[in-house]
Amino acid sequence: MTPRTRQRPERRPSPLSREQIIEAAIGLLDTAGESGLTFRALSEHLATGPGAIYWHVASKSELLVAATDHTLADVLSQEAGTGPPGRIHDVALGLFRAIEEHPWLAPQLTAQISHNPTGPVTTRIFEAIGQQVYALGVPASTWFTATTALMHYILGAAGQNAANRARASSLGPETDRDAHMDAVTALWQQLSPQEYPFTRAVADHGLDHDDRAQFLAGIDLITAGITAGHAH
Secondary structure: OOOOOOOOOOOOOOOOOHHHHHHHHHHHHHHHHHHHOOHHHHHHHHOOOHHHHHOOOOOHHHHHHHHHHHHHHHHHHOOOOOHHHHHHHHHHHHHHHHHHHOOOHHHHHHHHHHHOOOOHHHHHHHHHHHHHHHHOOOOHHHHHHHHHHHHHHHHHHHHHHHHHHHHHHHOOOOOOHHHHHHHHHHHHHOOOOOOOHHHHHHHHOOOOOOHHHHHHHHHHHHHHHHHOOOOO
16 A cells, blocks of 8 residues: 655745735734634645744734734725714724725734733824814813724724624524514513603614614714814
8 A cells, every 4th residue: 555645835925024924914804713723724825834923923913913903004094084084984984994804803903902902903093083173273171082982982883883793694694684674673662651752762763774874873973072162
């Protein structure tokens, strides 16, 4: 019996760059999630050895920070709106779309903002929002509170939207959003009017809405609150 020869994976013909590693990591995160991002999987994907990756990135945690920051870099540099409110919309929608397109991003943002408030991810988001708060012309004493309020709303609402989409995907392609909302409406309408008068009243008007329009309406409410009483 002839022994089988184990085939070695093809090696890269050219040197590996840090940017190539980060982009490959983002691809793995998008398809397999954080648990699927391993140096072994990355090595196979890039047709290289782990040593070549470790030369550029020391650990998985460093790689996650780099992948998150790389994903945000393009998002936060794209501004087309007119005036601070329009540019706040740009920043907010950019983050909303990024978190929607990359399901791993929301928990990474939460973890990195909490564990590393001076790191590149936290400061990049804070700066992008804070510059527009500054441009609103409100007193310096309100900058930190206003910026963090917007930041927490944007990331929280975008993260919840991503979770809702993931939940809908897990129910299968036959799941209809309108039918789901109608089912929720019907259940809310059955609640006790004594214990849940407001929820019942909202349900009577229907729960149909556009997620992004609702998201931006929240941004406008916060922005209006920031500028109230400080108009020139």
